[in-house]
Amino acid sequence: MTMNILLVEDDEVDRMLFHRALKKAGAKCTVVDATDGAEALELLQSLTGSGERSGQAQNTVIVTDINMPRMNGHEFVAAVRENPDLANAVVFVYSTSATEEDRHLAYSRHVAGYLLKRGDDDALKDIGSLFDVYSRTVELPDA
Template sequence: MSAVNQYQQVTILLVDDDDVDYMAVQRAMQQLRLLNPIVRARDGIEALSILTSVDGIKGPYLILLDLNMPRMNGFEFLEQIRADPALTSAVVFMLTTSSTDEDRMQAYSHHVAGYMVKTKMKDGFNHIFNMLEGYWRIVELPSA
């Protein structure tokens, strides 16, 4: 099998406090038959703990990050990982209910790979995961 055809095992780190969104992500991945591991953190503090743990995520990963969360919100989390040399190259997609220009511009100033508004998704999370699957099949992601 050539390297082009090999499936890259990419872990999804979902940083979101909303249980309904977490279940929707799981359902979309099942419907699309995606076998990627999914790890959930309910806020930025928990996500940082997962990423910096000795037993943390291994291999390439993508972060799906909500903006509004308790304890540490998405922007505070982005500031932390962009300041950490070990985490600065993490690939982050914002997945939020906020459609304000200010939030979108602030997210891109923290070098997110994409900004997706949950309320604008007509097909739920399936469309996002179709896009992400194509992304991680083509793009060379940094290893953990």
């Protein structure tokens, strides 16, 4: 089964690099983009509610940046964890911030991993490989 990734990232270049890393790794993932936490929450709520898109949140992994307008990544993850329909979502943080404070806050909200954006080819290859292997080996919870 194809894993869906909701990429919550305001920087167009970072979104493009993430997509390219997955493609180069051969990852069988479908990626949907949101430019901030508020947009991502609206999308997730439409996928978990009733209607034609209901149930599409299953097999979705969330990858979020921290520093974004309107609703940053920490606020977004907090809102996901507070929503009973989304509380079990698998969330990774993908950020340039290497501060202990950001890592601690993210892990206190039960993220699956904290990935640093380094931008070099090896780091991008590792990100692509990580999600390729993850999509083939991990059983995700029902939404």
